[in-house]
Amino acid sequence: MPIDMPPQIHERIVCSIAAAVHYDVPANIVIAVAEKEAGKPGQWVRNANGTHDVGAMQFNTAYLKTLTAQYGITAEDVAAEGCYAYDLAAWRLHGHIANDSGDIWTRAANYHSRTHYFNAIYRADLMLRANKWADRLDLLMSGDQTKINAAISELAISKPVTANVTTTKSKPTYTATINTTYVPRKIVAKADTE
Numbered sequence: 001m002p003i004d005m006p007p008q009i010h011e012r013i014v015c016s017i018a019a020a021v022h023y024d025v026p027a028n029i030v031i032a033v034a035e036k037e038a039g040k041p042g043q044w045v046r047n048a049n050g051t052h053d054v055g056a057m058q059f060n061t062a063y064l065k066t067l068t069a070q071y072g073i074t075a076e077d078v079a080a081e082g083c084y085a086y087d088l089a090a091w092r093l094h095g096h097i098a099n100d101s102g103d104i105w106t107r108a109a110n111y112h113s114r115t116h117y118f119n120a121i122y123r124a125d126l127m128l129r130a131n132k133w134a135d136r137l138d139l140l141m142s143g144d145q146t147k148i149n150a151a152i153s154e155l156a157i158s159k160p161v162t163a164n165v166t167t168t169k170s171k172p173t174y175t176a177t178i179n180t181t182y183v184p185r186k187i188v189a190k191a192d193t194e
Contacts, residue, residue, distance in 0.1 A: 019090035
């Protein structure tokens with residue numbers, strides 16, 4: 001990755017790709033979730049229900065109670081700088097994608113909520129972001145310096161992507177143009193056997 005990329009974006013991309021490879025989750029989905037959550041290391045956001053969303057991947061403290069009890073993982077662990085929060089998020093996404101029902105987008109959106117109403121809104125936005133990140137990753141991994149520079153320039157000036165979703169509590173209606181036949185790309189790490 002180029003050094004002149006903003007540090008938060010650099011960390012988001014590098015940590016998301018490493019975690020995606022480790023947990024066999026499409027890298028563009030992990031990066032899209034990271035972008036959508038838009039957290040920062042050390043960040044604690046108070047929710048109306050008294051819980052907090054913590055760190056780069058905005059883990060909810062209610063969810064973390066189970067992880068603390070079972071594995072000793074604390075909110076302070078996921079709030080820290082570095083790749084740990086991304087690893088934990090990719091582990092969680094892998095579980096949703098492997099075990100939940102619905103299409104891949106619904107399963108990935110379960111990261112945010114399993115409640116149909118909230119999942120549908122998150123899902124639509126996630127699909128747009130993941131598609132955009134798949135294209136960016138293709139450019140960044142192309143080996144073509146012109147394409148890499150173009151991708152970095154786009155990252156520096158791009159505005160957040162938001163899906164337009166009209167929904168009611170019972171049935172969502174998508175108004176965004178989304179390529180629903182898109183297959184998430186995976187990055188495959190090969191070991192050097194020589």
